[in-house]
Amino acid sequence: MEIEIATIGGYEEVGRQMTAVRAGDDIVVFDMGLNLSKVLIHDNIRTEEMRSLDLIDMGAIPDDRVMSELDGEVQAIVPTHGHLDHIGAISKLAHRYDAPIVATPFTRELVDEEVHDESEYVVNNDLISMEAGETMQIGEHCELEFVNVTHSIIDAINPVLHTPEGSIVYGLDKRVDHTPVIGDPIDMKRFREIGREDGGVLCYIEDCTNANKKGRTPSEAVARRQLRDVMRSIEDWDGGIVATTFSSHIARVKSIVEFAQDIGREPVLLGRSMEQYSGTAARLDGLDVGFPDDLGMYGHRKSVDRAFKRIMNEGKEKFLPVVTGHQGEPRAMLTRMGRGETPFELTDGDKVIFSARVIPEPTNEGQRYQSEKLLSMQGARIYDDVHVSGHLRQEGHYQMLDALQPQHVIPAHQDMAGFSGYVELAGNKGYDLGRDLHVTSNGNTIQLVE
Numbered sequence: 001m002e003i004e005i006a007t008i009g010g011y012e013e014v015g016r017q018m019t020a021v022r023a024g025d026d027i028v029v030f031d032m033g034l035n036l037s038k039v040l041i042h043d044n045i046r047t048e049e050m051r052s053l054d055l056i057d058m059g060a061i062p063d064d065r066v067m068s069e070l071d072g073e074v075q076a077i078v079p080t081h082g083h084l085d086h087i088g089a090i091s092k093l094a095h096r097y098d099a100p101i102v103a104t105p106f107t108r109e110l111v112d113e114e115v116h117d118e119s120e121y122v123v124n125n126d127l128i129s130m131e132a133g134e135t136m137q138i139g140e141h142c143e144l145e146f147v148n149v150t151h152s153i154i155d156a157i158n159p160v161l162h163t164p165e166g167s168i169v170y171g172l173d174k175r176v177d178h179t180p181v182i183g184d185p186i187d188m189k190r191f192r193e194i195g196r197e198d199g200g201v202l203c204y205i206e207d208c209t210n211a212n213k214k215g216r217t218p219s220e221a222v223a224r225r226q227l228r229d230v231m232r233s234i235e236d237w238d239g240g241i242v243a244t245t246f247s248s249h250i251a252r253v254k255s256i257v258e259f260a261q262d263i264g265r266e267p268v269l270l271g272r273s274m275e276q277y278s279g280t281a282a283r284l285d286g287l288d289v290g291f292p293d294d295l296g297m298y299g300h301r302k303s304v305d306r307a308f309k310r311i312m313n314e315g316k317e318k319f320l321p322v323v324t325g326h327q328g329e330p331r332a333m334l335t336r337m338g339r340g341e342t343p344f345e346l347t348d349g350d351k352v353i354f355s356a357r358v359i360p361e362p363t364n365e366g367q368r369y370q371s372e373k374l375l376s377m378q379g380a381r382i383y384d385d386v387h388v389s390g391h392l393r394q395e396g397h398y399q400m401l402d403a404l405q406p407q408h409v410i411p412a413h414q415d416m417a418g419f420s421g422y423v424e425l426a427g428n429k430g431y432d433l434g435r436d437l438h439v440t441s442n443g444n445t446i447q448l449v450e
Contacts, residue, residue: 007442087110158172181251249356271325352375408448
């Protein structure tokens, strides 16, 4: 059986992920993501009202025209998790393919919301839920399997396409976490089994975000302990305390909410994406996220401002707002607070906890710098980098290569400089660049079996 891989997006940057695997006449597409930084550099752009070709020209979504070169039919579109760099282009591209979107329950709900907000295209693809550990038939000869992984969002998986020529493991995005705050640990046992099954792993496509960093990525339990320590250290402060983190990071939001209550403050989630992700997680049966029943979540601008007014009227010392804006996004809640555009008044000594790192990209770095400066000018004290990454470092990559023992490896989710650490460590495991280690770029195809 011919096996061909099209590296469509995410092979020259962190963002707009999209990869297609053709096994004979059957094609499976993994991820359809957005490069948010390409959108944020423009003022007041609403992607839901834009056409796909304009977004492709901006470099915001994958250029999927290379799909016309693949001789087969798309059988499934499979987003690995609910981050926008993996699902943000589904509303713009999925309607081109007569194929269902197959995802875990939480990811499926987030995709459904993206599709619902779309105003330019009608996306009628079936939405199918599949749990980690389950499989589905792809054509006559292949099978799709979801393997549970741990990442900075719940319900993440690595999909595996089992073919007669061996398995294709799509390894975006994960860390090896044995003590997650929500959900099950990464299923390393299953990865080891796949690596030793008949045919083994033909190809492993791997997220290289932290491949230049030594050591291993700490567990989310470490970030939880950091947060507890920071919040306990300021529990006697009688002014404002504000926290921000990735809206999609439900486990981190859960920790902030719990520790806010521990220090006698009422947590309130503020911002459109904060309400979207946490509200979706709280509503889904089977996801025991553990939010309090009376947790306030407000996304609409007027309802957010009403919440801020209540906080100011009743006393900042009684509340802990958890807000959007960890990257300094211009329209996010924390940025508006820094500009003095909300009813919440920051005063000298108020604490702002950034439970997130800056995404290493010039737009984000500039916006985050500006946000912190604005907050500091109002007297806020910054607690920075209370965080652990959701991506593997070098020792995690070695662990995955040992488990899977792939015949071929394709680095992804980085630019060429970011691939350098992975090329070196894969070389240490016996892989040769151009032979079985394939560093590629967007829009290319790699023929693994002819």
